[in-house]
Every structure is written in structure tokens, then in C-alpha cells.
Amino acid sequence: MKKWITFALAFCMLLSLLGIQTPVQAAGFVDVPSRALNEVNYLVQGGVVQGSSPTTFNPYQTITRAEAATFVGRAIQLDGTKRQTRFNDVNPGSFAAGYIESIAAKGIMSGDSSGKFSPEKLVTRGEMAIIIAKAFGYTGNAETALMNLGIASGMSNGSFGSSQTITRADFAVFLSRAINPDFRLKQSVTFSSKLKSTANNLNIRTGPSTAYPSIGKIPAGTSVTGAFSVGGWMFVKTGSVTGFISTYYLSGSTGSGTVTEPATPPASPAPPAAEIDSRIPTQTIILDPGHGGTDPGAVNGSLREKDIVLNVGLKVNKLFEQTPFKVKMTRSTDTFIKLADRSAFAKNNKGNVFVSIHVNSSTNSSANGTETFYYAAGNPYVTDSKLLSSKIQARMLEAWGLKDRGIKNGNLSVLRENNMPAALAELGFISNAGDSAKMKNEAALSKISVAIYNGILDYYKAKGYDITALYR
Template sequence: MKRKVFYSLLALLVIFPLFNVTSPAQAAGFTDVPARALEEVTFLSDGNIAKGSSAAIFNSNRTITRAEAAIFLGRALQLNGTPRKTVFRDVDRSSSVAGYIQSGVDHNIILGYLSGVSAGNFYPNKAITRGEMAIMIANAFKYSYGGTASGAAKALMDRGVADGMGNGSFGSGNLIKRADFAVFLARAINPEFRTKDSVSFTKSLWSNAPNLNIRSGPSTAYPSIGKLSENQQVSGAHSVGKWTYVKSGATVGFVSTAYLRTTAAKPAATPPVTESADSRLSGQTIIIDPGHGGSDPGAISFGLREKDVVLTTGLKVNNLLKQTPFNVKMTRSTDTFVSLSARPAFAVRNGGDVFVSIHANAASASATGTETFYYSAATNPYTADSRLLATKIQNRMIAAWNLRNRGVKTGNFAVLRENNMPAALAELGFITNKSDNDKLKSDYWLTSASKAIYYGILDYYKAKGYDVDSLYNVPK
């Protein structure tokens, strides 16, 4: 281990030893929380979103660091907190904060220093200001605010999530204490804490399951405060990660979004599902494998690198799958080198049920189109399912991008050959072809490709007899 790395790791361990510990739900018995923040800190503590340094000490008056804010927000939105490599050189992959910091980046909630003299650093121990807090919360809860600190401050004030300073200003440059950050976060999650009635239940939603719990907060750590019967209609407001804030009669609380539909009851012709679709899907793990990475750029053409295009697409697929009961894992979620053999090994180690590798093609400038591969030989025993998966993804990609249909093909790729689950490799288009390249360099078309891959995976599960109908309604 390099000395520099060792010291930065040491520094993180010294500063954040407490966030390693996943303790059971902590009774909020803090003795250092001021009355103005007590209900909100208790609410976050009940859901294991905010923790103190002990059962009694919340460190209310200490300024909150960028790393702590990332942890609180990541827990609130149920993001992946597994320590892993981040895009920042000053956040060690093994540090307990690395997972939430990288998830914050993946979800555009918390930004590091991407340009200028500080580029590539996150500064996890730096205290945040009220202005930075406003931007993080506005990003986390998807407020439209125009991308400016003043816009974010206004978005929070309009909703009663934050107040101004009394002198008319927001105090954007002022540092913020842990207790006050907790208050703002609790208000963003739960409108009952807000300083004004700003919630509007504008969405019509229907329960997808019998005996569905309405909970007092957005996780199963919170108690049930009511039940919905199957097909019962509710009104929905905002989402907090995978939970939706709903109103049903006099009961207002949070319901797991996976159990809500945006359309009225299914047609009577639909045969009853004998086994709960959701319970089966939550046992399924999808492995997303963006090709290349790090020192291996893949194909490069017209200034575009394959490794970047396929990572962007993979992250978008990941974000879609994260909103479903499926488990999803990525062989890489950052610009890092992963060997060919490590990819199927990762999939096997993580109990993958479906493996989808994402690539862009390269050949002469005239070659164009979309093709999807599977491996047809004895080393991966799932030939028929692999062909089915490849076909479903290919069909969706053709519908989405309308490039030349080069078809579903067999290919002897290590990531398919050395796998032991249904596996497909999508070549979205040719990076070496000008018009294919135009799509590959467009965020709009990569979003379209990610939905095609997502729908292709759903089509595969549907063909295998799973009830995935409710998952076709994805946000945005």
C-alpha cells in the first residue's frame, strides 16, 4: 500500500469510525439535540438515516461534512452504500463512506470538484454551507431549480423545507450544523415537518398487492400506520428513493413504489398470479457489464471512447432496474479497468441470474447497425435462454434506434463463454460510423438505448412467465 493512500485511509477511519457500524434501529435517546430539531432527528434516527456517535450523542452542534451529508442522503434514498471505487482520488475505495459518495455521484446528487485546481477531489471532511445543502437536497428530491444555488434555495423555501435567515437572505455561505441539516432533510422527506403545507397529491396510483403497508417513513424500519387492499386507489405525491408519499383517506405515509401501479385495476381477463411476482423478482439478480474501462478505452472514433458510452448506458440501465424489485449489480460503475475473466467471475460470485454486456462496435466507416450476441456451446449451459435474452434486447434496440438490424448472432466472447447464466452482449451501434456515432454521443439516444435494454430484460422475464407488467411504467 502506498504511504499516501495509507494516510488518507487512516484519516478517513479516524474521522468516520462510527459510520461503519450498522446497528439495529436506534431508540432516539440523544441528549444533545436542541428542541427545534428533536422531532426531525428522531424521525431520521428511527429510519436509520441519521445516526449519532452513540445512542446518546448526535453531535448536533458540529458542522456537517460533505461525507456525512452524502451518507444521510444516500440512506434516505436507499442508495447503494457498499464501499467501492469512487471517481475521486481522495476517497479510498475501502472507506466506509465510499459507497454513498459514489452513489451520490451516480445520481447527480452530490458533486465533487470536476474542474479547476481541485479536480478529481471530493474533500469528504470539508464542512458544507447552507447553499451547498440546498443544492444537494434539490438534486436528491428532483426539484427543478435551474441549477443555481439561489434557485435551489428558492425551491426549498417555496416548499417549506427551509426558511430564510430572517434578514431576507438565505445565508447560502453559512456553514450548517448536523441538527439543522437533519431538519431540512426530514422536511424534504416528510411534508408533515415542513413550515408550510406544500404537498400536492397529484398522481393517481393503485395498490398492486393485498395488505400493502403504509409506513410512517420511507423504509421498512418505519412502523406500519395503515393498510391498502389490492387495487385500492391512492393519491401520490413525491418519491423518496424507492418509496412514494401517498394519501389514502385520512392516512398519509409512505408505500413501496414497486407495489404501486399508475393504471387502474388490471383487466379481468388477466389470470391470477399464483405466486407473488414481486417476491420472485426480488430473488433475481441482473448483472450489467459495461465493456472496457480504465486503461482499456475500447474503440475510439470521432473523439468518442467506447468505454465512456457503454458506462453511461450501463449506469442508466442500472438506475432503471434500481426502481424495480430486481437486484442489480454492475461489473464496473466507474471508469476502471476490469479484466475479461473478472466479469463473469463477478457475475457468478454475486449470484447473477441474467448477464448483459454493453459494447459499441468498430469496423470500416460504412459498417452500421445494431447486433446482439450470445454464446452457443456447452460451457454456458443456458444457450436457449441466452438466445431468448439476446433476441429480446435486439428487438427493443431496433425499435428504439431504428438502425440496420444485423440480427442476433452467436459469438465467442469470454464474458459470455465463461458465464453460467443466461448472457447476452449488445453492440449498440458502430462508433466508427458517422450516423451511428451521432447516436452514441447523444445523451438522449443513450437514454433510449438504456430503456431498450431494460425493456428487453423485462420482455425476457415476461417470456419466462414472470409478471413484470407494472415495471414497464418507468419514470421519465
């Protein structure tokens, strides 16, 4: 038994001791033969196949083309939305309509010359081999490819049994082996793509969707080697662990070496992968480095507010650019922008969060510390503005360790004239020796940028978003 299966089972036993239901337990089929049980449970866990009841799977029932399209479509994460298809014999309201259209669009299954898909026609072992080979990108003869990869074995008489119909249990076994090499009859993958993780606490899962349990977490910048992808997920190895990681959080090029199986292009071209909260890509963060151009802001010798806050703003922007959040800057160069144009920019870009970045100054050089402003009237998002301010303030204090001047109500144009949760961060006092030492230090500026970034994530977390994987 493979390592992760042992782990998953031990984990499930622990959960069952705690009285917690798991998807693995839920698939308590009494009619599945033991030779196919792990594979069927694996696909049920991933939502690829379902039982006919909580305790029965109907393992010996033959598979129709509509079912095959659905199972494979789910496995490689195609769009299953029921809709009109290119075929004249598929009811747009049928359970399989979406997957049939998606799978035809990818050239994995096709219809006949009269425009029929024949959804009720039974699938043979030979047809199954071709469907799986096309879906997972295997080249050459499909039956040979499946046998070489340890996905299928021949019949006892040495043939593939191409013309025989295939049962639900057997289809599940072949499909789970195609998805996860741990089920295969032999070791047949090469980890040849050199990649790096781009998010912290990134889950390695037993299968290619968030429905599968996590078997480990890795920090950003971890080296992993990839073997092949299934939809938007890649089968990787890091240390002694193998499993699936959302390709959205992997960067790097394919290294030299033989790729045993060509990677299938991601099913959904645009992020997000299922690993992240699907609401995040709808969120736009507006970053507003204060002053600029002819307006230097506060100055202390050669140290100018406009340079410090632009530097920090660009760093925060870069952090958000590596996430599914949208991010816009009111200025990304040394240019003067009128206050009214800053809030107008935020509104025009339909911002969901506005963060202005400044540094303080005082004629009293002993004045020091970090503070964040919100506006308690005018802007309709007072509570959220206050929340956003408190989260950014807490992170900035943690990063620089300066005096806590708190969050304050401030009648400031960019906060008042805005129509989204808005905060204005004053990193510290440029006029104070201790505070300004931080502003001259590139490492400290990176640290406060991460703090602002994490503070904005904290705000989203408090609003119920799952942003854990994005923390720096």
C-alpha cells in the same frame, strides 16, 4: 403535532409498557434541541443518520461533504457499498465511499477539475440547499425551492445564510422535511398521480423504508394518490392517511394536475423494493399444465383436461407475474409436451418449485375429490415436496370444498425426474358431475388458481420467507 407522530408516540408508549424496545426509544438523545428532536429521531429510525453514542447526537457539529453524501444517499436509498470512486481523494475503504460514488453518478454532488471530491470540506447552507434540491428533483433556484416548499426558512435577517456552515441538527431538520411533508413549515404537496395498490396487506409507512413503522394496511386494488417519490417509495394519500408505499406495489399513470415536486426516479432500477423478502426474486416457480395438443388428457363430453389445466395454469402464472417471483410455464398454449421435456424444462430454468396441474378421471362416476401428489423417492426434496403438496392441497380444499383425498406418494414422471420440490395437483374428477361443475365455471377456476398461488406462498412462508404482502 401531526397525526402519525401522535400515533407513533402512542404506539411506542404502548410498546414501552410492554417492555418492548423500539427504534424511537433507542434514539434517546440528551443533547438534541427540542426544535430538532422529532426530525432527528425520524432519520435515526430510518437509518439515515446515527448518533455518536446511544445518548448523544452531536447536534452542533458541522457537516462534511462525505457526511452529507452519506445522509442524502441513505435517504434516497442509493447504493452505499464501499468501493472505488471516480475521485482521487476518496479512500475506497472510507465509510462514505459508496455513497460518494453513487451520488456523483446521479449528478447530485460533484468534484473539482482536479478530480478531487474534498470529502472533509465542510458543507454550507447554500451547498446543502443545492444537494437536497438535486437529490429530490426540485427545479429552479435551490434556496427558493426549499423556502417555497417549507423545507427551509431564511435567517432572521431575511437572507438564506448561504455561506454559513450547517450543523448536523439543521441538516437533519432540512432532510427530514424533504422526505416527509408532515415536518414541513407549510402544506406544500399536491397528490396528483392516480395509482392503485397491487398487493394485499400493503403497508403504509411513516417513511421511505421498511425501517419505518406501518401506520396502516391496504388491500390490493385500493386507489391512492401519489405526490412524489423518494427512492423506491412514494408519498401517497388514501382516505385520510398519508404515508409511504413501496412503488413496486403501485400501478397506474400520473394523472392530470400540477405535480409540485417532480418524482425522483427510483434509486435502484430493478425490483425488489425493500418491502419484500430480498430472496424472493431469486426464486423461480415452474408451472406445468398437464397434457396439451394431441393429448387431451381426461375428457367428459366437451370438457377436456388439457383446456381446464391450461386455463388454471395461465391464471396462476398471471398472479405470480405480479410478484417479484420468477415464473415459467412448461406450456402456455395448446401444445403437446413430452413428460421428460417437462422435468428437463424445469431443471434448465433452475426452478425452485415445480407444480403440475391436472384433473382426475375414473370409470366410476361417483369417484370425486381433490388430491395432491409428491414423490417419496428419487427426487431429493421429499420433505419439501410433501410440504408443498400439503399447502396446495389445503388451499384447494378451501377453495372448492370438494372431498379431501389427501396428499399421496405418487410415482409420476414429472415428480420423480425432477430435482426440486415438486407437487402434482389433481383439482377434482372430470368424470364426476359435482366436481366437473366447478371445471365449467370460470369463477371457480379463478378461485382454484388463487388457491394454488396462495398454497405456493404458504410453502414459502413455512420455509421462513416473508410473503405476507403477496397473498390474494
